[in-house]
Amino acid sequence: MAPALPRRVLLQAALLAPAAPAPALAASGRAAAAPLPPAARPLRPFELGEVTLGEGIFAAKRELMLEYGRGYDVDRLLQVFRANAGLSTRGAVAPGGWEGLDGEANGNLRGHFTGHFLTMLAQAYGSTGEQVFADRIRYMVGALAEVRAALRQEPAVLSVAGRFGTAAENVRGAYQYVDLPPAVLGGAPELTLAAWVRPTHHGDWARVLDFGDDTTRYLYLAARDADGVPRFALTTSGPAGEQGLNGTAALPPDEWSHLAVTLAGGTGTLYVNGTAVARNPAMTLGPADLGTPAHAWLGRSHFAADPVFAGAFDAFDAWSRALTADEVASLQGAPAAGSAAGRGDLASYSFGETTGSAFADASGRGLTATLRRTWGGPSHPGFLAAYPETQFIELESMTSGDYHRVWAPYYTAHKILKGLLDAYVCTDDDRALDLASGLCDWMYARLSKLPAATRQRMWGIFSSGEFGGIVEAVVDLHTLTGRPEHLALARLFDLDRLIDACAADTDVLDGLHANQHIPIFTGLVRLYDATGESRYLTAARNFWGMVVPHRMYGIGGTSSTEFWRARGSIAGTIDETTAESCCAYNMLKLSRMLFLHERDPEYMDYYERALFNQVLGSKQDRADAEKPLVTYFIGLTPGHVRDYTPKQGTTCCEGTGMESATKYQDSVYFRAADDSALYVNLYSPSTVTWEGKGVTVTQTTDFPREQGTTLTVETAGGRTASFALRLRVPSWATDGFRVTVNGRRAGGTPVPGSYLTVSRTWRAGDEVRVDAPFRLRVEKAPDDPSLQALFYGPVNLVGRDARTDHLRVGLYRNAALSGDLLPTLAPVPGEPLHFTLDGVEFAPFHEGTEDPTHAYVRRYEPEVVFGGTASGVANPAKSDGTTLLDEIWAGAPFAGRGALVARVRSAVAAWVSAGLLSRADGQRVVATARRASYTD
Structure with a gap:
């Protein structure tokens, strides 16, 4: 268990308190009237240190990143900061890629990775309590304090x-x-x-x-x-x-x-x-x-x-x-x-x-x-970066993006700011808060003097004007300092045309740079928390619905070559640069925030999808002392091999990948604001310590290799505790989801895409068993239904094959009466979640290998086959691509053979009547359905 972290607790309380926020500054500099406070969020998250990961796929992936965090030479990260200030770099060599002067665009994004690394260390310390992480944080904060001091002075020999x-x-x-x-x-x-x-x-x-x-x-x-x-x-x-x-x-x-x-x-x-x-x-x-x-x-x-x-x-x-x-x-x-x-x-x-x-x-x-x-000096008070102020200054006069001149300086400032805030709340190092506060004071001093039109132009410039999640971080700072200029600073990043369009539910995403805009909306949710302005929350909610599912690939990722295309364009946008990993990271964060406000299970369905597939699959399953080994893009083209060291290893996605891998447990459990309920959102081996109730709940499971979980309740001193246990029923759990308490069936009817509530007075040792049987199902690309992703429960199964054209896959041949397509696949002995079909192995997307993969396959059902019995009849199709077998199996589950045969007879009659099937062929199809053998 991690040690008590009072600053983190303070920030957590401030983030969630429904008290009126500090007033914002008006343009004149005077305090503006404070808006009404927002309604209290109904749910509260737990701290990382309150949720311990048990043995499983998440803990294994996290350990790889923790080992990297323990050993990487942080002087290398500090090299670019010290160099910028004219300080000794202590012989360190800057990391490759975007973190050195020889990186892309002359290293105009350098410094961002250091911020990510600080956040990763803070999360690692919060999760494990290992002193090595706190020591590294304090060393880095001290070095950055020296850098800022040097930048405020004339250069010294x-x-x-x-x-x-x-x-x-x-x-x-x-x-x-x-x-x-x-x-x-x-x-x-x-x-x-x-x-x-x-x-x-x-x-x-x-x-x-x-x-x-x-x-x-x-x-x-x-x-x-x-x-x-x-x-x-x-x-x-x-x-x-x-x-x-x-x-x-x-x-x-x-x-x-x-x-x-x-x-x-x-x-x-x-x-x-x-x-x-x-x-x-x-x-x-x-x-x-x-x-x-x-x-x-x-x-x-x-x-x-x-x-x-x-x-x-x-x-x-x-x-x-x-x-x-x-x-x-x-x-x-x-x-x-x-x-x-x-x-x-x-x-x-x-x-x-x-x-x-x-x-x-x-x-x-x-x-x-x-x-x-060359850029003059000393710097203005509070400035801290790994490059001069010139990028910030030049941005103010730019009308179009050019990352060789200016590459997202406020984005980089966000990463540094967030890393400092995380460092402060987990170590109580006041130097980190002073650096963070000073950086925001400096930004406010610049931005508050600019005309509103200039800011609107800046924030709309592709790449150069990108500012990441800085609004979220600035509002977090405001909760700690209470200073009105910090809240006022957060509002200076409003990109009004985007906010207004999304608040009106007008989809304007086509052609926008995806990850430049997703974190804007996490900031808007935090602005809603601080100001109570419903426009912010409405815009964030509507924006989420424009991405999910309309611009979402099966693994939960979004974007193609970093951009969004037309709504519903999935098959038409698949290439080598789909699903930028940063996008998944930020969509998870936004989904989490919205769920805390609205408790809509759809947000957690998405969270599970993206976490168990893209986020886990973006981390390679091997250790490396020099690189975090995280993908930038996950290409979804046939035979794609994931690149875990893109652009020499220090991209934005490797930064967010470091963060993702050290906070896997952050949304497994939430609690009601009044401590009346515990939400179990994800099935993952873990233990949550619910201090307010004097309760610990432990999940024992090998999910998703196990199709369910066991939760054991322990109470302090053997006392009882009354609360509702809300168990998520995933949308994919359409058959057989079952909950027992101490061996007895729990009341209530599980509804896929909802939560099942078990309310009782809990005693030490009470045991809850959740069974969530998996089924093999397909998800069709909306713009090409024959292009499909295979899912087994929450797990995307990918074909491992070097071919560069789509695998042609038939799945109906042995489909079960339940509609489960799994009987067509053969399990691989000793390899959970691994199957073969027609000589091709299908494995979980979350396995971070370098095998060529097929995340989408081409559905190919040339002949009508039931229960492995061929009819000799070609599978006819309508003009929209729907085949006879599609229409028949759309009626599953079937109570028995008779129900299936009735469905076949009805469908055949309609297709014969429409001239899509001959009467003789229709009779052969019905006869085959009658004599075939089926599994349940």
Whole structure:
């Protein structure tokens, strides 16, 4: 059992309390009138630590993720934050994929994965109480606090060992450079520039130095040009007019190299490590032609697209003459001051400083240099990110999406904010709340100053304007701080045209980016909780109904290539990029929230479907120390093989996948607000501790490998406890669902898609047995009924076959009188939930293997067959694709053979009358139905 978590309890109480919310701020900054509070939600969830998972498929999947969480080097996650702040990255290498500067769109989403990881750790600690998770959280929170403090200050030198003494390092991702006074060239007609550098990254066009006015008048020395070699150039007419010198070999990374350039008498020479590698005797331009440049930079280019130099400077010197080859060579073995060349008379920096942001000039000219950030600084109060504020600023003027410029900065802010909130409520670390609150203060300071029209435009921009579940997280923060500006901030993300359309039940989803919009509605439910505005809840409810079932694949997933298509388009949208995993995560969250409000069993039917299929199936069934092994998309095309390491392993879906795998138990049980009832929503081996009633309830089951569960009630001190036990009757449980209490049949009639209530005074040791027999059934794609998914109870069965066309499957041949199609399949001995049909194995979707799978099959029933007996009659079909066998078996279940034969006779008569079947063939069909053998 996890330790008491008072902050989590506080947040839980605040989330559910029906008290009036704090007033929102009006546009003027004054408090607006508070709306009436919403009605109290009828249901309450349990904390993760109050529900313990027993042995089973969920616990096994979770353990794989817990092991990853225990061992992954969190300094790697912090690398991008520390780099952005100019702090030491402690030698850590950023994760691949979206979390590094080399990831997609130059890593413009970096930092999001760290937020997910914090949430995963918090959930792991809340579930298990293992100290390792709390320790890792506190370490990460402390590091992020140091990052924010550094961002609020001028950049400070990062001192490292140099070529001769101490050097100044510019960490990749720090956006730092050295700003020299513009007078550095001094108008000298001749010039020598020399520097010791240690590049740490192969960044094409990263400048060692760039002195000039703009992209027209400049001279530069690049550590690496497009061909990978050093280059010096001088121009007064832009790139086309450059007069240059090119090296012959790339500078080795992580090693010290000496670069020098001399200009005199129309000749330029480039030296690398004391050796002349290029000479140009036809240079008509000299440094004096630039005059006094507007800027003199080390490490920064006048071309905005060029990277900042990543590496270290040990020395930079400038002379007002051309050094001889011997003098350049003498710089290899000693600092300039001890060489034949002597210190530069125009400028001389040794970079021996160990603190501050200023570098002393030893030339005698007093040209003190300053360490700066390309994006300015310090940052505004509260800002915390793994990249500069520039993404947020640029978004405000964008009219269309371009994730290479701006990639969802508020989405990333949400992940960080949520991770900090989860860290706070599970560890009581006040630093986490301070960071979260400060981040929201910073966002409010920006967004509250923008015109409403600007915000509406921003939030409607694909990808760049995506903000994830930030509204939900901000409202959660408000429940902790009570500060009105935090609730006001949550409302600044309202995307009115979407909210209004959904509130009016107008389906506008076609063409929208799915996961950009699903978490908007989880935020709206939380806004309803905080404000009582019914528009928010109505919009969320109606939106859910536009997705389920109209845009839902059999496994519970939604979206195709991340987007929604027309309502009812399922077969027509199946491809390699269906069912983005983040969408399932957020649809589960929304379903849970809506059920807590409305108690509609349809939400839990969906929850079970998506959880037991897509969510479980998106996690690979093996351990990995470096990757969470979670799918991005689950392709539903024939023969698809799941990719558990998409885009190098740090996508949004792997982030939500980490979270899903550490909160499997969060919706197994709910309780009534007045503690009068316990809802059992999912059948899963687990124990819930209901402290308010002094009761524990344990489910003992191997569900779904077992078709039912046993619940045992224990009471504190042997006392009794009165409450209603509400047991979910899944919509698929159409035959044989049965409940007994201490061996005696419980009252009430189970209705599929509802809850069966058992009310009594419970005593220690009372035992409730739930039997929920599975049947094999099909679910048809609405736009192509012949394309079908197979389900056995809640479990989607997928064919394992490498073929890339749809498997053709016939299921009626041995159908039972109950309508169960399972007798047509053969069970695999020793492999629960595994079957074979026509040489193809069918297995649960939730098994995280790399087998090629068929989640949809093509239904093919060419001949009328009953009980394995063939009639010799082709199975006719109507124009809509409905076959004779479809119409016959639509009448199941049948009380006996006679009832089936009567159905066959009636259907045959109608089809003969319609001219769809000959009288002779109809007689053969009826005769076959009479003589065939059937199972019940």
